């Protein structure tokens with residue numbers, strides 16, 4: 001019985017990305033700090049004028065939660081639809097990614113976890129740039 005039990009246990013592969021990010025509360029903190037960085041960043045802050053901050057915070061938190069494997073459902077509009085009129089440049093995309101990295105640093109997210117999340121964001125690139 002004991003052996004059978006052992007066989008059915010999942011291999012100990014360490015914390016999931018969702019756990020490394022501090023689950024939804026940790027992700028919400030990262031997104032809050034990201035918002036402050038965006039407001040201070042002259043390369044991109046003009047794009048965010050008039051944005052509903054509470055909704056942006058909730059939806060981006062849900063999206064990163066879902067992307068990291070957490071139990072969240074992003075219920076906002078598609079990435080292509082949201083960003084299609086913004087003519088986002090590579091420089092602006094990279095500026096936002098840089099701010100996300102800084103926000104993760106501020107929240108002591110390990111570098112390996114930062115890279116795991118960025119890797120899951122990369123596939124969104126062509127939709128966000130409307131390519």
Ligand code: HEM
Nearest residue numbers: 044047048051055056059060063076082088092093096128
């Ligand atoms: C890392 C890449 C990006 C991700 C994962 C991302 C994700 C998102 C998400 C989930 C939303 C929905 C939030 C809401 O419902 O308000 C959103 C909206 C928005 N994003 Fe992005 N985004 C990215 C890059 C960018 C860039 C580079 C810009 C501009 C420089 C940008 C500008 C905006 C704006 C202005 C909105 C609000 C649109 C609206 O309310 O109609 N995003 N983004």
